[in-house]
Amino acid sequence: MTIITRPRAKPADAIKDASMTKQKEMMSRHYERLSDAPDRGEKVAATFVPGNLNELLMCFDFVNNLPEVNAIQNGLRKTSGAFVMEAEKLGHSEDVCTYVKSDIGMMAKGNIGPNGRKLPDPDVLLLSYTGCFTFMKWFELLRQQYNCETIMFHTPYMADGKITKDMIQYMVKQLKQDVIPKLEKVSGVKFDIDRLREYLRKSAKAEDDLVWVLQSAKTKPSPIDAYFGGIYYIGPIFGAFRGTDDAIDYYRFLREEVEERIAQGKGPVTPDGDMGKERYRLVVEGPPNYTHFRQFWKMFYDEGAVIVASSYTKVGGCYDFGFRHDPDNPLESLAEYCLNVYTNRNLPMRVDMLENYVNEYEADGLLINSIKSCNSFSAGQLLIMREVEKRTGKPAAFIETDLVDPRYFSAANIKNRLESYFQMIEQKRAGMRGAA
């Protein structure tokens, strides 16, 4: 039998703007700090992205390790598929969240982080239980592995579309009576509320600039891609940098960069350089696929499609409606931040948000990227699609992928769907021109 092998051409290096390079450097630095933590005598807290309490963890000098971010990094580096299958081999169901399985598979394979160095075992698991049921099971699984202090911080669901006094009180009590004392015990550091206030002050500054950047997509052409590019932008604020000077610097830098792009009338930077003519403006609901991130993005920018708003950039916390961390009400503000997480909002709130995005950002329609292993986002998305379509009169479309499981990325199917969707938008435009 003759086996024909073809040399696999290495894809051209992705073109990045300066802020992307800066962000990448920050993330790399964080992973190095994480790997060095045991040698430097620093303690490590594992916690989740949505509603994370980074400012609070910094009060106890913890280095923050976010398992979803590790899974994302593994997805981008195309190592997550093997980790997912390793976890399935260990008995984890093929039906459940692939972030969890990527994480567990990575641990089983030596827990080597994206920087090629071993990630340290956490000293504490801060189970910020916000907007996703799986988080609870995930950290129960990790607790079994690491045998360390595990702190549940339960965020009530915004089922009736509002934050009540009882919700805030419940969360503040958890912070005061459970979370903070346990963090003090594990870290050996006494809690200083003024230190927290200072971090929160810094958070608010960075948050102002992030909001400005995300809202810059209202400009035509949009100077940013608020989904694919947006993922770079949210990294520092939802990760380990909120509350730091680094985050303030990064978001100021980013804002200046975007201001310059607007002044020059430029669209977003893509991995293949400046985007060509903006032909379609879309709102996207749902997380992206990470295993084929660049290929996925290319399907959009090749067609001149730019994402002007996305729900995923609100997954860690939502600043759209004016929320900023408030140093004058530190614990209440942390509670409110967790409550505001996108997936902690009920379905009617999510529909309202997406409808507003389509209208305010003058989008051509809504695209839903439904993620196989994320019920928190996915359950109800078909109804969301119909509702937004009905209310805005703009066409909507639905594609399916997964976060970090490469088996669920079918490039031909997705491309086909997207091409049909763009044709649908064209037809709608032609119809409107005809009516006018």
Next chain:
Amino acid sequence: MLDMPKSATSRIVQRCEDLFSDLTFESARAWKAARPGRKVVGYMPYYVPREIIHAAGALPLGVLGGGDQLEVVHGDAYYQSYICRIPRSTIELGVSGRLDFVDGMLFPSICDVIRNLSGMWKLMFPKQDARYVDLPQNFEDDVGGEFYRSELNDIREWLARITGTPVTDEAIRASITLFNENRRLVRQAYALRAKEPWNIPSSELYLLLRAGLVLPVEDHNQLMREYLVSVREQQRAIKDNCRVVLSGVFCEQPPLNLIKSIELSGCYIVDDDFMLITRWEKSDIAIDGDPIANLAHSYLHDSYSTSPKYEPDQAKKGMYLVDSVRQNQAEGVIFAMPSFCDPALLERPMLQSVLKQHGVPQIAFKYAENSGQMQPIREQAGTFADSIKLWSGA
């Protein structure tokens, strides 16, 4: 067919089966129609405080999906293929008008799918008041307890708005008394089944519990009393079955045939997590004092451990299953879990690990509420039963 003597027992079981098979909820409709102004409040698995619904004068109605007899025509259009079956058949029940007599719906915090369904319900059925029940994951009285008491009071006010009448403390106490009795009767049936599983087939007990989710509690108490009397008067043939605990069936319902298939394959189910709401509190809820505080106290300190609840103590994780195996003298555990069920499937590896540490044999398979092919399950459960008989205690 399972052994079913022509007796009072069979008449009771037949009545329960008729209620189970009725996808238009005729019994609940009749209850509502019997007196003007009556209200019906539906609820999904796994736990809601039925006592408050009853105290409001409304009928608590368990809505547990459509089972294997409901043809899902519309429901599939609302869900992707990778989401479990119960929400799509529940939507089907709603869209097809089968729940048009229901005045309010409660959705407990069991998982993201049911949580999101609460919002879908608000959008799809705006005339039917929908409410999410946020159960605490902090079990301290003055933290999670305080939050849960406020949640219970909100539910109380929500019900008062539906019925137009305030829900008094006295009425809640009276309802607690009735539900305490109901839980005692269910616990008695469970104890009797564990002692003489040949006399209480699980497929029969399952139907009895299902009846309790559509009948008024007063009627179900009477039914349970009659069943316990009649079942004690009979003696069915003892089979050479092994004794198993069934785990994972707490939300999406297994087809009745699945339960029968497990039994026919040579297993006596001596404990399970069917409809945990029927015995959620392990002992009576206190009657004296503040009834809301009593309900909250029992939830925090005297309720079942199950996957949707956080277990703060690592040493206790999964021990409820080991305890069940020991207390019921089971020889193994069968994990039957709905496809795409996050709580059950994420929990399973942890439970399997605990069982392994304690030397408890186990098997696992998945199902959907409309699974039709039982032969593989029968073969798997049968092989498991044979292996236990052949190798356990050797």
